[in-house]
Amino acid sequence: MIEEKDISLEKAVLVGLVTQNQDEEKVKEYLDELEFLTYTAGGEVLKRFTQKVEMPNPKTFIGSGKLDEVKDYIHENDVTTVIFDDELSPAQERNISRILNCKILDRTNLILDIFAQRAQTSYARTQVELAQCEYLLPRLKGMWTHLERQKGGIGMRGPGETEIETDRRIVRDKIALLKAKIKTIDKQMAVQRGNRGSLVRVALVGYTNVGKSTLMNVISKSDVFAENKLFATLDTTVRKVVIHNLPFLVSDTVGFIRKLPTQLVESFKSTLDEVREADLLLHVVDISHSNFEEHIESVNNILAEIGCDDKPTIMVFNKIDAYKPQDFDEEDLMSERTTAHFSLEEWQKTWMHKVGNKALFISALNKENMDAFRNRVYKEVRDIHVTRFPYNNFLYPDIEELE
Structure with missing residues (x-):
């Protein structure tokens, strides 16, 4: 049976360059990601x-x-959009x-468009609008060429402000207003964070679409929106979690991506305050993705850019259930290859287990190795809590005692 294509999808083609800094393999990886971004935005890549x-x-x-x-x-193919990497x-x-003579987008514009679709709260919409305005400002001339002409007619002769200059001033004023609005909301959110008391804060960080929201749903038993698309989560979600009677806060943050637009990094730095103020980071990685090392x-x-690389x-x-053995070289894992995924003992013999302070291997979707x-x-949060409040030591036993 032939699959019918979704006629509502916008037809697009992608364009990338092989340069001294980007070989053919890297360009293919970037275009794969760009195609996923296009699909997330509602487009279909033809070529x-x-x-x-x-x-x-x-x-x-x-x-x-x-x-x-x-x-x-x-x-020849009625393509409406050309997207550059x-x-x-x-x-x-x-x-x-x-x-x-068609719609031209670049990676930055495409990501901004996805963020605009995904933004749910007033805060996220304000941040996206600010990023869009900063992206738009230098491009006004190209978008509104008719506004470059001086107004003419009675009472309008002589030197004066051109319409393009007026538009630029309007956009600059809008940027100033949005920055002021974000500053106000930041103060309100800082008060909210202060009101959370002395609970230890844990933040989920990672590349986009690695399963952070799914993991958040599992550990907090909540219903955070999760979808197999890029940037499914834009708004930071904070939930109270209790493990072995020890309460702490977990926040799910916006996912990162390669070539993240500068405007978005700047606009969303305030959202990443949850990461800055966290006591512990859980860096979630999609082990099934062939380029997970680059994602890390x-x-x-980005963590270094916002001053969180020492936390x-x-x-x-994550996603050990979706891992395909052919994604790795022979020396990385066992020499024996099967279609089934590896056991936890086998994962723990890989170089990945040695990253940081003993990595974890899980499947949030199938709830594998969640205990x-x-x-x-619990152990990490307890250590932080007991260091902060030594007199609470007796309330929360060592994990060895619990086992």
Whole structure:
């Protein structure tokens, strides 16, 4: 039976460059991720275009020959959107749009669009709007070329402010208002965090779509929205969790991604205050993803950027049920290969177990090895709590006593 394609999906093609800094394998990885982003935003990728160059063309990003090839394809296949893997300059976006005569997006624009779709609370919507305005400001000329003309007519002659300048001023004023609004909400949230008392705070961090929200649902027995799409969670969710009578707070934060737009990092730094103020980080990793090592590096880079790289951290390798043995080299695991996933003893013989302070291997979806996960989290949280309140030592026994 032939599968029917969803006619509501927007037809798109992707464009990436093979350069000195990005080999063909890396470009393929980035375009795979860009395709997932496109799907998350409501698009369907029909074709990918790549070109090998030393550096991007300053006028059109790709060469004129490749641009003609893209133009012919999109016109023959009624493609409405062309998405570039790297951020385009305002001039590049303008020039490409003029030649291809269709909607032109770059990775930054696409991520902003997904964030706009996913934002639920007033806080998240304000942050996304701020990022969009900062992205839009230098691109006003390309979007509103008709506004560059001076107004004419009686009483309007002579020097004056052009409409494009007026629009820029309006956007700058809007940015100032949004920043002020975020500052006000930040103060309110700081008060809320202060009112949570002396409970130990644990934050889930990790790449987007690694299963943080699913794990949050399992350990807190709550119903946080989880979906197999990128950026399913934008708003920070905080839940009270109790393990072996020890209460503490767990927060689920926005997922990270490679090439995360600068505007979003700036806008969402305040949301990441939950990470900054956490006593313990659970760095969740999708072990089934072939590029999970790069994901770990991307998350660590962003944690360093917000000053959280020195916090106590437990590496939690999730989705062991979805792991495919062919994703690894022979020396990484046992020499014997089967289609079944590995036992916990086998996982613990890998190099991953040695990352940080003894990593955990779980499947949040299938609730595999969750008892070991809870015991480990209990031990770490208890150590933090007892250090802070030594007189409470008798209330919460060592995990060895419980076992």
